[in-house]
Amino acid sequence: MDVGGTSERMAEYLRDHHDKVVGRWSELVTARVRGRTSPDEVRREVGDLYSLIIRVLSDADDHALGELRAALDELSRSRARDGFTPSETALGVFSLKEAVYELVADTADLVPEFLVFSRLIDDLGLRTFEAYSAAREQIISDQSNAMLELSTPVVRLWEGIIAVPLVGTLDSARTQLVMEKLLDTLVTTGADHAVIDITGVSTVDTEVAQHLLKTVSAARLLGAECTISGIRPQVAQTIVSLGIEFGDIATKATLADALALALSQAGMKVVPQLWSKCRSSRSGRRCSSPFRSTCKTIPSCASRRTWPTSWPPPGPAG
Amino acid sequence: MDELPIQSGDDVVRVRQQVRGAAAENGLSLVDQTKLVTAASELARNTLVHGGGGVARIEVVKSPNGRTGVKLHFTDEGPGIADVDLALTDGWTSGTGLGLGLSGARRLVDEFELNSKPGKGTSVVVVKWSR
Amino acid sequence: MRLQEDLADELAATGASGVIIDITAVEIVDSFIGRMLTMIGSISRLFDAETVIVGMRPAVAITLTELGLSLSGVRTALNAEKGLEILNGKS
Numbered sequence: 001m002d003v004g005g006t007s008e009r010m011a012e013y014l015r016d017h018h019d020k021v022v023g024r025w026s027e028l029v030t031a032r033v034r035g036r037t038s039p040d041e042v043r044r045e046v047g048d049l050y051s052l053i054i055r056v057l058s059d060a061d062d063h064a065l066g067e068l069r070a071a072l073d074e075l076s077r078s079r080a081r082d083g084f085t086p087s088e089t090a091l092g093v094f095s096l097k098e099a100v101y102e103l104v105a106d107t108a109d110l111v112p113e114f115l116v117f118s119r120l121i122d123d124l125g126l127r128t129f130e131a132y133s134a135a136r137e138q139i140i141s142d143q144s145n146a147m148l149e150l151s152t153p154v155v156r157l158w159e160g161i162i163a164v165p166l167v168g169t170l171d172s173a174r175t176q177l178v179m180e181k182l183l184d185t186l187v188t189t190g191a192d193h194a195v196i197d198i199t200g201v202s203t204v205d206t207e208v209a210q211h212l213l214k215t216v217s218a219a220r221l222l223g224a225e226c227t228i229s230g231i232r233p234q235v236a237q238t239i240v241s242l243g244i245e246f247g248d249i250a251t252k253a254t255l256a257d258a259l260a261l262a263l264s265q266a267g268m269k270v271v272p273q274l275w276s277k278c279r280s281s282r283s284g285r286r287c288s289s290p291f292r293s294t295c296k297t298i299p300s301c302a303s304r305r306t307w308p309t310s311w312p313p314p315g316p317a318g
Numbered sequence: 319m320d321e322l323p324i325q326s327g328d329d330v331v332r333v334r335q336q337v338r339g340a341a342a343e344n345g346l347s348l349v350d351q352t353k354l355v356t357a358a359s360e361l362a363r364n365t366l367v368h369g370g371g372g373v374a375r376i377e378v379v380k381s382p383n384g385r386t387g388v389k390l391h392f393t394d395e396g397p398g399i400a401d402v403d404l405a406l407t408d409g410w411t412s413g414t415g416l417g418l419g420l421s422g423a424r425r426l427v428d429e430f431e432l433n434s435k436p437g438k439g440t441s442v443v444v445v446k447w448s449r
Numbered sequence: 450m451r452l453q454e455d456l457a458d459e460l461a462a463t464g465a466s467g468v469i470i471d472i473t474a475v476e477i478v479d480s481f482i483g484r485m486l487t488m489i490g491s492i493s494r495l496f497d498a499e500t501v502i503v504g505m506r507p508a509v510a511i512t513l514t515e516l517g518l519s520l521s522g523v524r525t526a527l528n529a530e531k532g533l534e535i536l537n538g539k540s
Contacts (some may be wrong), residue, residue: 134384145449176349176511179511179514180507180511183507183510186507190527190528190531192531214515218507218510218514219510221505221513221520221525222505222525223526224527334477349508352509355476356478356512360479419480422516422518425515426515
């Protein structure tokens, strides 16, 4: 079958019956849009596509097919934006076949031409569906990235100590993001210590352990020491039974323990604040020194009896 | 497709610069750019040192679902690699070095293809996609 | 090569006990450069000096980790200041 020849004959036919076919096609599409687009708008859209289709069929130039595809993609997008379902858009394209068929039905010698033409229109209609699908995929992908970003905070726990609480799964995509955020934060805060909390990580298997080890290695290259916290009892058992070794990386049960460790490594100690209480006045006043000899809280206090008590001081009655 | 000769250390530097440019222009993140350029550096050096010099080609490619990527080809007419599997094992080395050239480069890219036969030269093709 | 020669000369001449290599401006560290850094570490040790590499960029650190390159024989620190702290024995 001489495809080239048949397409050209079809193109000629479509050219000759331009007004009739475009008119009928417009009509069919307008019926489907149910008022969401004006008839003039439809007529214009349809007319543009019609000219492009004729160009493609007559193989006039190399750009025709590219332009037609671009026009359809744009139509698909704008229809999707206006709330049309992909089926509605596709059926709009398919109705050109209906319009043409009504005219050629009586002309038997155009049957092979019509078949080739029909196949082209089928492809175009399906293309609008694909375009719609691709647009949805992009939205899902964007949202997915946004969620990933949001669920990976890096917080400053203390001077020089940052924490990365991980929640959910730790796959390679997440790990990349964690590493990037952790390292960038190390650079901007100059922190020496990072605590990676895995309380919220649902499963810890060999792969997750690898991701954690990679993250720690990367942080160490920037001079930061790491502690892994949030090791739950079941997780501990899994880790041991899988033979996972954390080597020289400190691991702790809770974030609190990890913070204490990080503080001690930074040469800091948390001590209870000492208060003094004057026995006679029974008021708790913070003393600059817990020792009686240097008590300066109540200048006029007669007893001057002070002794250190632990934080917080009891109320007046105590 | 850009074709670059690899006959000297300066050529390796040039390959790095061109790859960096292509990666940046095609939407790869900074980390991905760094990984691709590092892989290119490894492979270019391999071509120079073990392949006796060769050629690098940089191509921009598109995936079926519309993502853009950068494809690199490294070819040489050198002695070739007798045991490809061994070469791709971590820690393998054919001379002085940390022995990470090929296996390391593989970890840095999304797609990696190595074809080599003793006496027939070596060809390495890698692809890194934008996210 | 040049760097290593100059470094060896300098260490011999000054008897310095520490070397800080600032790679803030280095965009790519491949295995060749990694080897060079490790060698610098070895050379320094022969002169009884410790080497600290500072200023590694996050993208480089992530790539090195993926590459599996371990810079053995050298310490790393975030910047020159912290590097000095290490050399002065604070860590």
